[in-house]
Amino acid sequence: MTSKVSWTLKFYVCPGNTMACTAALIPRLLQGFVRAICTQAALWRLTSVRHLSLTSIMKSERKTDHLERTASVVRREVVAAAKVCGVADESPSVKSLRLLVADKDFSFKAGQWIDFFIPGVSVVGGFSICSSPRLLEQDRMIELAVKYANHPPALWIHNKCTLDSEVAVRVGGEFFFDPQPADAPRNLVLIAGGVGINPLLSILRHSADLHRERANKGSGYEIGTIKLFYSAKNTSELLFKKEE
Incomplete structure (x- = not known):
């Protein structure tokens, strides 16, 4: 018996800024999860905002160079x-x-x-x-x-x-998806906006490859359900629309 990898790909088109659009999607998709994050974030802000200064904010805004932003990344x-x-x-x-x-x-x-x-x-x-x-x-x-x-x-x-x-x-980069054969299957929810879909598409494609390998060999990596929610400011900016 051959099983199929289960994933859902949904496209959303929202006017205006893509990041704002993506942020608007998250509460609808993961309301409980987001509420918990927001509650914790509020507590963090209360304890950390006093340590912020105009100088540090301006310094952060000036760090636009890729090598500078990622200097500490492996x-x-x-x-x-x-x-x-x-x-x-x-x-x-x-x-x-x-x-x-x-x-x-x-x-x-x-x-x-x-x-x-x-x-x-x-x-x-x-x-x-x-x-x-x-x-x-x-x-x-x-x-x-x-x-x-x-x-x-x-x-x-x-x-x-x-x-x-x-x-x-x-x-x-320290953000990646690299499951091992002994790992329990994981259900993934991937949320992307605009060109930010790139690393998540790599994860989606990798998961599909691993599932096909398992189906062909009868053993190996077991992949759970994968859902990708993707937004863009208009239909012409929805990337990889022909992806299967």
């Missing part, structure tokens, strides 16, 4: 050469990239991101991987979806990146 040591082997318009404001990474020492876990090094561009980009680790294992490829911005790496991707462009990548 990274892999491998910096691997990568070649662009696919470029497409995922939406009016988002380009998807497919990168060939031949270095067998390069690997990642679903949900992680990469440092993105571009020859001739001094600023290092930081982009979440949206593909499954299985695509890298089988075809030595990873996929990204990058939103247009004035940030130099994003500008390069939207205005100068072409097939066969060469870059370098390094994996980082």
